[in-house]
Amino acid sequence: MELTKEQQALLDGEKGPTMAKVMKTLVQYGEVFGAEKMVPVTGEYGHLVLSFGLTFLGPVFDLYQKLIDDGCLAGQKFTCDPRPYDKNVPQNALQKTVAKFVFGKQARYEEQLKKLGILNDDSYTCTCYLDEIGNTPKEGDVLSWAESSAVVYANSVLGARCNRNSGIIELFGSVAGYVPYFGFLTDDGRKADWIVELKTSRLPDAQILGSAIGMKVMEDVPYVKGLDQYLGTELTDAAKTYLKDFGAATASNGAVGLYHIENLTPEAKKQGESLIRENAKVYVIDDAELQRVKEGYPCVWKDLNAAPKMCFLGCPHMTLEQLIDWTKKIEAGLKESGNSKVTVPTVFTTSVGVMKKFNQTVYAGRLAKTGVIVSYICPLMFMDTPLGQHEPVITSSNKLRTYTTARFYDNDEILSIITKGEK
Amino acid sequence: MREFKGRVIAAGEVTAEAVVTRQGFNTLASMQMMFIQSKTKCVDQSNPDIYKKILMGKALCLPQTIGSTTGGMFLYSAVQSGKAPACLLFSKEIDSLAAAGAVLADVWSENAKMPTVDRLGDEFLEYVQDGDTITVKPDGTVIVNR
Numbered sequence: 001m002e003l004t005k006e007q008q009a010l011l012d013g014e015k016g017p018t019m020a021k022v023m024k025t026l027v028q029y030g031e032v033f034g035a036e037k038m039v040p041v042t043g044e045y046g047h048l049v050l051s052f053g054l055t056f057l058g059p060v061f062d063l064y065q066k067l068i069d070d071g072c073l074a075g076q077k078f079t080c081d082p083r084p085y086d087k088n089v090p091q092n093a094l095q096k097t098v099a100k101f102v103f104g105k106q107a108r109y110e111e112q113l114k115k116l117g118i119l120n121d122d123s124y125t126c127t128c129y130l131d132e133i134g135n136t137p138k139e140g141d142v143l144s145w146a147e148s149s150a151v152v153y154a155n156s157v158l159g160a161r162c163n164r165n166s167g168i169i170e171l172f173g174s175v176a177g178y179v180p181y182f183g184f185l186t187d188d189g190r191k192a193d194w195i196v197e198l199k200t201s202r203l204p205d206a207q208i209l210g211s212a213i214g215m216k217v218m219e220d221v222p223y224v225k226g227l228d229q230y231l232g233t234e235l236t237d238a239a240k241t242y243l244k245d246f247g248a249a250t251a252s253n254g255a256v257g258l259y260h261i262e263n264l265t266p267e268a269k270k271q272g273e274s275l276i277r278e279n280a281k282v283y284v285i286d287d288a289e290l291q292r293v294k295e296g297y298p299c300v301w302k303d304l305n306a307a308p309k310m311c312f313l314g315c316p317h318m319t320l321e322q323l324i325d326w327t328k329k330i331e332a333g334l335k336e337s338g339n340s341k342v343t344v345p346t347v348f349t350t351s352v353g354v355m356k357k358f359n360q361t362v363y364a365g366r367l368a369k370t371g372v373i374v375s376y377i378c379p380l381m382f383m384d385t386p387l388g389q390h391e392p393v394i395t396s397s398n399k400l401r402t403y404t405t406a407r408f409y410d411n412d413e414i415l416s417i418i419t420k421g422e423k
Numbered sequence: 424m425r426e427f428k429g430r431v432i433a434a435g436e437v438t439a440e441a442v443v444t445r446q447g448f449n450t451l452a453s454m455q456m457m458f459i460q461s462k463t464k465c466v467d468q469s470n471p472d473i474y475k476k477i478l479m480g481k482a483l484c485l486p487q488t489i490g491s492t493t494g495g496m497f498l499y500s501a502v503q504s505g506k507a508p509a510c511l512l513f514s515k516e517i518d519s520l521a522a523a524g525a526v527l528a529d530v531w532s533e534n535a536k537m538p539t540v541d542r543l544g545d546e547f548l549e550y551v552q553d554g555d556t557i558t559v560k561p562d563g564t565v566i567v568n569r
Contacts, residue, residue, distance in 0.1 A: 025530045032432055032522045049492045056458030059503035060496050063531060102458075146492035166495025166523030183519065218447060218489065219518055255447065255489040255518060300468040384455055402469060402490065403452050 001027055007038050007178060018070035022172045029169060030180020038178040039185065042142045043160060045119060045135040046078030046174040047128050049146035049167040052381045053084075053106030060168060061105055064112050067175065074117035074174035079128035079135045081147055082317065082349070084381035088373055090310070090345050095385070102385045116171070124376065125351030127244065127317040129153055132353030139266055142185060144173025148257075149248035149316045149399065155258040157235065157243050159266035161185045164219075164257040184258050190267065191221065192260055192276045198226030199286045205410045206242045207398040209285065210249025212293040216283050219255040223276050228263040239264065241319045245397075248316045252399040299407045306392040311342075311418050312379040312406065314349030315397035323350060323358045323374070327367040333419030334370060341371035343421040344394070348374050380404060424568050427547045431563040432517055433529040435538030439482040439509035441555040441567070444472040445548055447489035450497050450520065453478070463506045482557035483508035486548060488521040498524025502537045510559050513541035514548035540565060 003011060011027065013020040030038065050060065067073070084103050085091075091099065119135070126147055128135040137143055139159035145151050146165045154160040163183045165173065173179040183189040194217045198204070213222050231239045243261070250256035260268040260275055267275060313326065330342065348367075350358070355374055358364050367374065383393060383404040393406040394417065401408040413423050452467035463479035479501075488494050498521065501507035507528075511521060517539070525539035540563045547565070551557070556568040 021530055025526055028530060029519075029523060029526045032517060032526065033519070050496060054458065056504065057496065057500050059500045148490070148492045151492065164492060164519045166520045166527075167493050168496045168499065168527055169523045170492075219487065252490055255487070255520075298468050298471075402449065403455065405468065 001031055001035055001180070002037055003027070010176060016070055018066055019072050019176070022072060022176050025169070026172055026176055026178065026180055030182060033180070033182040035180035035182040037181050039142055039181045041076065041144045041173055041177055041179055043137045044076065046074060046076050046143070046170060047135060047145040047147055047150055048078055048080045048171055051081035051083055051124055051378065053103050053109040055102060055104045058105065061109055061112065063168065064116065068112060068115045072175050073115065074171065075177045076174050077117050077119040078174055079119050079123040079125065079133060080113060081124065081126050082376060082378035082381070083124050084378055086375045086377045089347055089375050089377060089382065090373070098385050117174070122352040125317050125353070126150055126378070127319070127351055129158065130319060130351065130354065132320070132357055133351055142179065144170050144179050146170035148251035149244070152247040152251045152257055152259070153244055155184055156247060156260065156265050157240060164255065190258060190275070192223035193217065193220035193280055194222040195276060195280050195282045196222045196224040197282065197284045198224060199284060200290065201287055203230035204290055206245040207249045207396060208290050208294050208410065210246040211253040211398045212285055212290060213259070213283070214250035214252070214254025214256050215293070217254060217256060219257070221258050221260070222256065223260045223262065223268065223280070225262045227261050231261070231264055233263045235264065237319070237321050241321050244316055244319065249398040252402045294410070297401060297408050300405050301392050301407060308344045308392050308394040308417065310391060310393045311344045311346040311414060312349065312393060312395045312400060313346070313397065313414065315379050315395065315400040317354065318348055318350040320354050320357055323348060323354070323367070324361065324363045327363040327370070329415055330370045330372065330419055331366060333415050337420040339419060342418045344418045346372045346418050347379070348372055349377055349379050350374060352376050424566065425550055427543045427565045427567070429512070429540040429543040429563045429565060431561070432522060432539040432541055433525040433537060434561045435510070435536045436559060436561050437509050437538050438556065438558045439480060441484055441551050441553060441557050442473060442476055442478060442481040443484040443548070443551055443553050444470060445486065446470060446472060447487055448483070448485040449490035450488050450494035451491035454497050454501060457501060457506050463501065478508050479506050480509050482510050482512060482559070484512045484514070484548060484551045486515050487513060487518045492520060494520035495523030495527060498537070499527040499531070502528040502532055502535045505535060507537050510538040510540070512543055512547070512557070512559070512565055514543050514545055515541070517541035
């Protein structure tokens with residue numbers, strides 16, 4: 001790899017041996033993918049995936065402490081994924097004790113984040129790109145982010161340029177100020193390897209469509225035709241909300257870091273089919289294919305007929321529009337069933353920024369009356385405890401399903417279960 | 424006995440028993456419970472190839488890793504804590520998350536290492552089976568004994 005004088009100086013130890021190792025890691029990582037140079041990070045803010053003080057990740061916190069001790073701090077402020085627990089989310093005494101043990105390094109880690117450069121105390125969310133949080137990159141910005149759902153959104157919907165960086169690597173990019181130039185940073189890396197032809201009878205569930213595409217194309221770039229007939233050709237709030245959930249499913253059920261939606265996402269609008277590689281493979285999706293994918297989801301509950309003990313919606317964090325929409329749906333569902341409150345303890349997760357805005361609307365009080373709790377936590381991390389793994393939790397998030405034992409139902413089924421007590 | 428040659432991502436020499444996934448290895452979904460397990464076992468309900476199988480100390484044979492971008496830091500922590508697979512052997516080109524884990528372990532770990540080889544080819548993953556004895560050489564040669 002050819003380095004500039006400044007980059008070579010970092011590698012040679014001009015700013016100390018720890019910074020030299022940071023640079024060495026980035027160079028070695030880039031060389032794996034044939035990167036011939038490093039380029040400056042131009043996005044205003046970074047985003048980190050690690051937000052939880054998981055006891056097991058001690059080696060990571062030790063490494064971060066070394067960065068702090070040796071003055072290798074981020075050269076840009078950053079946001080961070082959601083915190084793992086919230087006292088407002090129902091837990092029994094045993095679960096609370098276990099969570100305290102599992103996330104025993106939380107306080108230490110949050111102190112480290114303050115020193116390393118977190119934007120502010122409300123910056124913990126996986127949807128950092130929403131207006132309410134303010135970490136919204138511009139088209140063409142080079143980013144050093146991790147968090148698969150945020151990276152795929154930034155690349156696809158915002159037109160920024162970011163690789164699917166791992167945790168630690170993304171912080172190293174913010175510390176050094178440079179990232180290796182390969183993959184989604186290059187024009188060629190943003191070309192589509194797959195054409196997805198959508199032939200469904202209606203707008204598919206974003207979570208199932210994203211899952212189907214992720215499992216088929218894995219790490220490749222899909223160019224999706226036919227979705228614009230339902231989402232339109234402008235990135236409205238509704239379209240962006242749909243693409244947030246769609247992208248998260250492509251990234252977690254596969255390894256998609258960039259997708260193009262014909263006539264809708266920025267590069268597809270500008271470049272059209274010239275984005276598609278020669279000999280791109282074709283994947284046709286119809287109603288039957290989506291049903292096949294959904295029916296293939298395994299469930300490892302010990303008792304498949306167990307009554308759900310909790311329902312989580314909001315992985316990735318919900319938008320303001322989703323909170324309002326679900327409030328109306330739940331009210332209507334309860335009215336129809338004659339119940340006054342949800343029949344399964346239900347938690348909606350969202351960012352602090354969106355929560356503050358939601359609390360200024362009439363819907364916050366109305367949602368609270370239905371018994372639904374709104375929290376800023378990461379449901380995935382909340383469930384990622386020895387006890388959480390055994391709880392019969394339901395969700396309409398394909399990301400949460402993938403990483404935990406949560407059982408997947410589509411949004412209509414979830415609504416029916418939590419308002420009527422049945423599918 | 425079959426011999427395959429790949430590209431070295433993190434050099435090392437090791438012999439271990441094979442555990443094979445022919446679908447993408449979801450690092451977070453597979454390894455998230457390793458901190459309470461005496462030996463790291465796969466807990467990814469979506470991967471029938473390796474669900475509930477021991478990963479720690481094994482030669483993990485896989486096409487690529489998928490899923491959460493915590494993947495690299497989980498691999499790095501597993502190496503530092505002595506709970507990682509003995510080596511990672513990729514049939515395809517390594518992905519960015521696994522590459523991060525392998526490089527982080529290579530640069531920042533004093534003693535523990537996780538030799539990593541990619542581009543071993545589809546034939547490698549078609550041939551290798553659970554229980555095979557795998558020897559990895561520093562030059563990227565992978566020997567499969569049955």
